[in-house]
Amino acid sequence: MADYQIFSDGACDIGKEREKEFNISLVPFYVSLDHEKYHKEIEEISLDEYYKFMTEQNGFPKTSLPSVQDFIDAFRPVLQEGKDIICTTITPSLSSSVQSATTAKMMLEEEFPNAKIYVVNCWHITGSQTLILMEMAKMKRAGKTIDEVLEYVEKAKVDARIHFMVGGLSHLEVGGRIGKIAVLSGSILKIKPLIILKGGEISVGGAVRSRKKGLIKLADISKEHFKATGENPKDYVGFVGTTNVWDEVPEFEAVLKKALPEMEFIPSFQIGATVASHTGPGTIGFCFAKKYQAYHL
Template identity: 45%
Template sequence: MSEAFHIISDGSCDLPMELTKEKDITVVPFYVSFEEGKYQKEMIEIGVREFYQEMVDHPDVYPKSSMPSVQDYVDAFLPFVKAGIPIICICITTKFSGSMQSALNAKAILEEEYPNAQIYVCDSTVNTVLQGIYVLEAVRLRDAGKSYQESIDRLNEIKSSGRIFFTVGNMEYLKHGGRIGKVASVAGSLLGIKPIITLKEGEIFPSGIGRSRRKTVDKNI
């Protein structure tokens, strides 16, 4: 191992396994379950497309997720710590998950045994595709020969500029996840309203409404 630093992300980055292998990124997966007590590692035991297809095929079953454990992060960090390679670990927004806290706990555990370990744990303030882009920016910085600290500074500089605009086919998952109330969900479904939602700085905000998915998307182009 001769790299300047190694990049680790939790599974929220949604990058294909082929790409993470090509770019030398370690992914610490989340766990998902469609059955009580039966959890599978995302992208390892169940693929992203397979996961979403399950949601389409069984719309009345709401999947559960579980964040990576402290031990999962210890296992991911340890080979690089032992090799003396600095780590940048990029996690999903803390507003959505405790994944970053697991990573911080793992960092603290390893630093007790390896006081010279260099582990920087970063709140991406986003998730999914935008987190993946953020991770790939870390890769670009590494491969361009930027130093560990230069890369950390640049990632912190740009992360507040990230935005995701999206809409949903219906409001059931928003209601089930506690993002909107039951009355708003029923009213929205009856009126055919498609909410425009923005994710920025780690939080979800309403950005407007549309009467169809196409019109809703057009509003943000």
């Protein structure tokens, strides 16, 4: 079996510790606070600096996807070692990262005609993308082939979900996710929308007037999902992610574990700049994905 390396664009928010633990290679997005100079996310600008700008200066940072050359520079050394590559990218509804990676793949296939290079639109972002990547890494450790890993991703991206609550509506408006009238109405009523990411698309899952009710409602939505689909929470792994409202994480985890006691929960994570540029600070959510063993791969 040929050796292979797992890649992802940086919007997965896997974090340095898990990146190292699971041997995932990242191709970062770029972040700009002044809309002129761009920095590599995490590598050249910290999330603390990023969120400080958003909260203290009420700023609206911009992000830029990795370039074709960024993917080429990341992929080529691995291919030179004789390894194959599988790379996940975030949903195209939020970024064209998959196009950059695919173009890089096609260019490198001419240089390395015998190599397998798989670029997979995983339909997800941030925590759900991370969970899929972690399962991919576990499969590699278990001796699964790159083609078996590819089969897992195609199945898991259908079943994975993110259910989250944003802190306000202004960043959704700037990102084109909600209209001005909806923002005005929501601001007057102090409504906090609940958002669902599934199948690569974002939809509204409801609205609440307090964050405490929002956390309970998100847990209810998650519990109802398993009832409606007939899926077994025992087959899934999940965790909580937040931009900067860490004080709400323990309460949210407790509510979720009560609603879904059979599910495996892992420690929480911080949502990165790419997602936060759309949702703003004050975002908290629940991500879950199906374990590879549940697909009998």
